[in-house]
Amino acid sequence: MKTQEVFNKFLAEIQEQVSPTTYATWFKGLELISMDDKNITIKVPLAVHKQILKLQYLDLIDDTLYSLTGINYELTLLTEDEILEKDNKTLEEAIEEEYQTVEWNTNLNPNLNFDNYVVGESNRLAFISAMNVAQAPGTTRNPLFIYGRSGIGKTHLMHAIGNYITQNSNKKVLYTTSNDFRDEYVGISKMEPGKDTLKYANNFKNKYRNVDVLIIDDIQFLVGAELTQQEFFHTFEALHQANKQIIISSDRSPDDLKKIEERLRSRFAWGLPVDIYPPDFELRCEIIKQKLQNSSIKDKINKDVIEYIANACPNDVRHIEGTINRLLAYTAMMTPEVINLDFAVEALKDYVNTNIYQENTISHIQKVVADFFKITVEDLKSKRRSNNIARPRHIAMYLCRIETEENLAKIGLEFGGRDHSTVVASCEKIKNELKNNATLEQTLKEIKAKL
Secondary structure, eight states: OOHHHHHHHHHHHHHHHSOHHHIIIIITTOEEEEEOSSEEEEEOSSHHHHHHHHHHSHHHHHHHHHHHHSOOOEEEEEOHHHHHHHHHHHHHHHHHHHHHHSOOOOOOOTTOOSTTOOOOTTTHHHHHHHHHHHHSTTSSSOSEEEEOSTTSSHHHHHHHHHHHHHHHSOOOEEEEEHHHHHHHHHHHHTSOSSHHHHHHHHHHHHHHHSOSEEEEEOGGGGTTOHHHHHHHHHHHHHHHHTTOEEEEEESSOGGGOTTSOHHHHHHHTSSEEEEOOOOOHHHHHHHHHHHHTTSTTTTTBOHHHHHHHHHHOOSOHHHHHHHHHHHHHHHHHHOOSSBOHHHHHHHHTTTSOOOOSOOOOHHHHHHHHHHHTTOOHHHHHSSOOOHHHHHHHHHHHHHHHHHSOOOHHHHHHHTTSOOHHHHHHHHHHHHHHTTTOHHHHHHHHHHHHHO
16 A cells, blocks of 8 residues: 555554544645654644644554554654755755765875976976965965966976875865866856756865865866856865965966956965076976976986977976977987987977077066066066166066067066057167167166166
């Protein structure tokens, strides 16, 4: 016999045993929720029904059910509000249980750590800042915002922070990219409304907000994704208010992310924005030596080859890695006893730029000018107008204009988001001064020599 049929017979039996008024008042509105071999759950209209039925009619209910089924049931009476609360709680617990049973994946590359991160002048500040964050996450440097052009070690540094924290604490760390964050969020928004949508939405929030350290790479790719930016803002707020560490990378500074929401850009600058410059020649040589350390050719390669690769890969660590892999493959095929310069040139002739001179880029010019005047690139990009900053800024803009093929808008963007008219004014100022200022002319010659 089906459970609903048993319940209908139960109500019919009760109706015969009580007065019409009693039945209409206390029994008529009862509904069966669930029934198995031991338990029966019944919905009652109001809380007062629970009280009266348990106090005055519990024996009658038990006896009637026993006479119909031969079972002594455990009776549960619930109001509609209690059922809704119970269902919601059950769903949330089920989602949480499912979330917790999945093995946590940090997405970290265990091979990227502080020990194999080569430090030089171009990345020293970023390295020290990263170490401080790794040793005390969620404190003063929150968020840590690392920026610089692609391929100069930002991702390595972020993985190093995450690996250090996981190895030295029980904190939950998650590394992701802004593309992955966006794709997951958009995937939920495209789902048909229902329990699955709620389930995945809760999983999404649990994944990104119930962590101790969130590392998100290439935040600039959230440009144009307004809804995803809003969700990331709420994720950022939840983590920051809970003193959870946030680490972000970008190819440009917070001020230069003009198409990211203002409220997000302002929060990116709350903690510590720190930039990484392209590695200089000495650092590139050290990076090459480090990457050859565990290779089969480390004892065969000449110093000249290391310097050749360093000269041929002026700005990009990833290019260095690709060049070394190309050399390794060619060596495995040709099996030379010694890898000298002639062999390296032959192996890499179709792969690297053989021009040993570093191409002048805006970032390179900024670095050289900043070093010359003993200030920082951040000073050049800042809003400060003191003469010891403004003067080098004008010179740097002028050199960017004559030494590169970048347009005025691009140059202005790289100098803290200034408009093209500011660049024009700076260039004209230096150009006019050069007519009568021998000292300035000598300064420019020295800077160009360093370039």
